[in-house]
């Protein structure tokens with residue numbers, strides 16, 4: 001078979017053109033969306049039925065789990081955490097932060113470590129509620145895990161910054177102590193401290209909660225575990241030591257011993273996310289305080305609160321698990337480096353966007 005000189009000329013021109021096209025295709029950057037996704041912080045609010053379990057996955061690929069939910073129930077809570085970790089594309093958890101030693105926070109640790117590798121545990125130190133049998137039991141089970149020597153262990157103090165890459169986590173409360181001075185940019189008088197009730201000192205592990213301020217670019221997120229009113233006012237009155245927030249992870253599952261107006265109205269969050277159960281947390285008074293908070297755009301809830309009823313709960317579209325059989329739906333917050341973020345409800349499969357401010 002012979003090739004005509006015209007065809008040879010055509011082929012000789014075509015080859016470099018094809019090569020050039022190939023180079024161009026290979027050199028094309030990732031799509032804008034894929035590139036942006038790699039820079040996002042993802043936060044998963046896992047439904048552990050009125051306990052806490054919140055998973056952060058940073059753009060640096062590191063993960064922080066705040067609390068592990070309850071024990072027992074055939075590993076229900078650990079299974080839900082692992083399912084969400086899989087969705088997030090992680091196969092181990094770098095840091096597990098235990099806010100305090102109540103069983104709805106530390107209880108899930110043994111079942112969790114049996115299912116997914118964990119590198120480091122962070123907590124406030126000793127159990128201070130040794131008189132409560134359930135708390136002591138959960139604490140001892142956790143101590144046995146630490147005693148295996150397989151894990152690093154950090155016991156930070158207020159003011160410490162945790163060694164997590166891709167976001168800044170500053171401890172603001174631990175073991176009943178709080179930061180002495182306002183955080184950078186904070187420290188203004190808090191008008192929500194006027195007519196402050198005299199809150200009694202909480203005698204449980206709740207007031208020992210390891211609370212943290214998480215910043216990601218301009219975005220500020222507050223998680224205080226189950227910190228009670230008496231400790232909140234130490235952070236917020238007469239001056240607001242914490243500043244304002246984009247996102248408030250509602251303390252104590254929305255129970256009425258936490259989330260004073262001094263805290264909520266002082267930090268003035270744009271979005272509040274409550275890890276309540278159907279019958280645990282979600283107190284009517286707290287639902288009202290949050291929904292009245294100046295500048296609040298939306299309250300999201302993991303469950304419809306039976307106590308709150310339709311009048312006080314947030315609208316159904318913002319609830320992951322409405323009244324009825326429980327499906328363990330989660331909420332996912334995606335934070336972009338420029339300060340904008342979105343919240344995804346795994347039940348409705350809908351996402352709401354929030355622009356940067």
Ligand SMILES: [Zn+2]
Pocket residue numbers: 050051052102104105226252253
């Ligand atoms: Zn709790």
